[in-house]
Amino acid sequence: MVDLKGQHDRIRDEIDAAVLEVMASGSYIQGPAVEEFELGLARYVGSRHVVSCASGTDALTAALMAAGITAGDEVITTPFTFFATAGAVVRVGAKPVFVDICEDTFNINPNLIEEKITRRTKAVIPVHLFGQCADMEPILAIAARHNLVVIEDACQALGAEYTFSDGTVRQAGTMGLLGCTSFFPTKNLGCCGDGGAVMTNDQNLAEKVRMICHHGSKEKYFHEMFGMNSRLDTVQAAVLNVKLKHFDEYISARRRAAGHYLNELAGCAGVQLPVLSEKSTHTFHQFTVKVDAGMRDSFRELLKRNGIPTTVYYPLPVHLQRCFSPEHGTGSFPCSERVCREVVSLPMHTELDDSQLQYICQTIVSSQL
Numbered sequence: 001m002v003d004l005k006g007q008h009d010r011i012r013d014e015i016d017a018a019v020l021e022v023m024a025s026g027s028y029i030q031g032p033a034v035e036e037f038e039l040g041l042a043r044y045v046g047s048r049h050v051v052s053c054a055s056g057t058d059a060l061t062a063a064l065m066a067a068g069i070t071a072g073d074e075v076i077t078t079p080f081t082f083f084a085t086a087g088a089v090v091r092v093g094a095k096p097v098f099v100d101i102c103e104d105t106f107n108i109n110p111n112l113i114e115e116k117i118t119r120r121t122k123a124v125i126p127v128h129l130f131g132q133c134a135d136m137e138p139i140l141a142i143a144a145r146h147n148l149v150v151i152e153d154a155c156q157a158l159g160a161e162y163t164f165s166d167g168t169v170r171q172a173g174t175m176g177l178l179g180c181t182s183f184f185p186t187k188n189l190g191c192c193g194d195g196g197a198v199m200t201n202d203q204n205l206a207e208k209v210r211m212i213c214h215h216g217s218k219e220k221y222f223h224e225m226f227g228m229n230s231r232l233d234t235v236q237a238a239v240l241n242v243k244l245k246h247f248d249e250y251i252s253a254r255r256r257a258a259g260h261y262l263n264e265l266a267g268c269a270g271v272q273l274p275v276l277s278e279k280s281t282h283t284f285h286q287f288t289v290k291v292d293a294g295m296r297d298s299f300r301e302l303l304k305r306n307g308i309p310t311t312v313y314y315p316l317p318v319h320l321q322r323c324f325s326p327e328h329g330t331g332s333f334p335c336s337e338r339v340c341r342e343v344v345s346l347p348m349h350t351e352l353d354d355s356q357l358q359y360i361c362q363t364i365v366s367s368q369l
């Protein structure tokens with residue numbers, strides 16, 4: 001599914017030098033590489049501020065806390081996402097309120113948001129799933145009308161660009177009040193461990209997120225609020241400084257692989273290819289196809305027999321997870337539930353070469369689903 005080692009091998013010397021420099025410096029917590037990375041990422045995505053932290057989950061949690069989301073508040077999000085999106089909402093004491101997705105893009109359906117807004121609704125978390133931006137223009141308009149905070153979960157879509165109807169182009173994570181991303185090794189921009197960041201154009205919020213990630217303190221040992229201990233390791237920041245220089249190549253490599261799949265699988269009976277949004281570019285964090293629910297197991301089994309791994313992101317929507325299910329029955333979010341039965345993600349990473357892609361496509365085409 002991924003080839004992290006292959007990606008590492010191509011930049012091993014650069015990474016080794018950067019990591020060894022940190023190790024030798026003795027500056028392991030908040031060393032200079034951390035600020036360098038925050039500034040570099042801010043420049044890359046076009047956000048005024050980037051505050052790094054220990055994971056994408058912490059980024060979401062800190063963003064919610066900085067936005068003042070707390071017990072009793074409701075936060076609208078999608079049930080078809082990685083668990084952490086809703087987990088972070090619960091973590092700050094608020095209640096996730098789910099809104100079903102668009103079946104073609106897998107992202108939250110803006111047309112269904114307004115009917116879920118109550119007096120308690122404080123925020124919306126659109127998730128840019130699989131590498132493509134949710135439809136942000138209507139989401140931002142609804143949020144503005146109802147005075148809601150928008151926090152983007154851009155963990156899978158760093159580098160994706162969304163075009164507004166006036167022609168403005170903005171990167172994933174920079175359209176809402178706050179945007180969150182993850183540097184988990186398999187993400188578009190991954191480090192050699194856990195890492196995450198919050199992006200915002202609001203200086204006060206950036207300072208607040210930074211305080212929250214440092215035990216609520218600006219000045220050491222003086223605490224203005226409750227926070228957590230969540231920092232990006234200097235070693236990981238050093239790795240990310242190297243990888244950020246190659247980030248455009250990584251996205252191109254993913255798009256190239258996706259291009260192969262899209263060309264060679266076009267018209268392949270039984271396989272529904274991902275639908276490309278007209279408003280967002282796709283970074284292909286995942287290349288996710290749909291097959292008939294009844295055929296999925298045999299499809300995956302056939303690929304597996306031919307040495308091709310597949311994964312189902314995600315087999316169970318968040319609202320039906322055991323920790324939520326008492327509230328939401330099956331059938332509450334039919335699109336999310338249906339795609340959970342139909343989706344299959346094919347191998348997708350920066351190291352796929354033509355022969356591998358050809359082999360995967362030929363195997364699928366000749367499978368005669």
Ligand SMILES: *Cc1c(COP(=O)(O)O)cnc(C)c1O
Nearest residue numbers: 055056057082084155156182184
């Ligand atoms: C990976 C991911 C997260 C969490 O990131 P971690 O760094 O693993 O904590 C949150 N939301 C989505 C959509 C993700 O894909």
